[in-house]
Amino acid sequence: MTSVPLGSLSERQITQCLAGTGLGLAVGKFRALIRSDTDLLATPLRLLYQDYVCDPEATGFFDFRINLMRERDYPWNDWVVAFDWEGSSPFPSLPLAQTHPLFEWGLNWCVATASGMDTVIHSAVVERDGLALVMPGQPGSGKSTLCAALTLSDWRILSDELTIVAHADGRVQPVPRPVSLKGTSIDLIRERFPGADLTVPVTATHKGAIAYARPPTAAVLAVDRPVPIGFIVFPRFKAGTELVFEELPRAVALAELMENTFNVGLLGATGFEALARSICSARCYAVEYGDLTSILRWVDDTCTPQR
């Protein structure tokens, strides 16, 4: 089996792999086989996943075999792109221009579905000093923007969308992926981190304009370093407000986490107990903030191993 960094392939080679037998890609502990005939994946994949190990010959076992293929009902219709994982998909077909975001959303779905007994929380998660900082939040809470800023600072990204807590030991499993940025966050991050690699925004998605930031090489290479949960922060962005925060009891944080968890209802008693144990040593906070500078300063001051 051939394993090389995706960045060692040209865009033409990537396009050929995708259109042929597929491109194998290691994402965290998962191996994905990706096929696409849209010609729109090679550029963003090469930029964002350049440090990830890939298999251009598509050999061996894969956790997911996913396809992003063009389709149209009639010759006079515009082409659209459809995602499927071995014939299954929760997504509608989308305009062809949204091929890359659909790939990222689809891969999130695959990872969440394939995580088995591990608890999967809808949240961003980063790490520093050996402790994970988990940031659950609904759309609009600012968690992705905060995650991007921390990732491009001195925190290691573990995931921008799915916190996977291992059932066996309660540690967060890294599945580093590109960080999604929406709307005004795109320019905000571009201005604050001018050296960051960002994709060209895709507009007119159901989430508005979307771009993705490449995860740092060190984070991609540290995929085998899970860490315990040290902090849980529930962010709430409200433009123009002063930062206010309160420390939460862990029981309250546990209840909030459950509302953001995809699969605890399936895991039952053992899953609940495992999740409860995983936050035993965590400090938990709810934070409302009005600008990125203040929340970054607060995280730096507060989310340290010793206060």
Next chain:
Amino acid sequence: MEIDHLGEVMAVKYPGEQEVALFVPGSAEVALCSSEEWQAAKVLISQEGLHRLGDQADADELPIGQGLRDLLRTLGASVG
């Protein structure tokens, strides 16, 4: 961390905190109550059984919060 199991109910309490998180497997919901409420509920459940909590009148007499009453009433109805 303390975990109590009482019938279908799991209760989690962390050191140094007053709040208790209650969970019924299969519901995917977590209720919160105080330590005092949970102790009172435990006594009642252990003495009277979960089925007693399905009775509206009995549930209203419990010295515990509404959220916990509703949760335990659901439990009572489910084991009825």
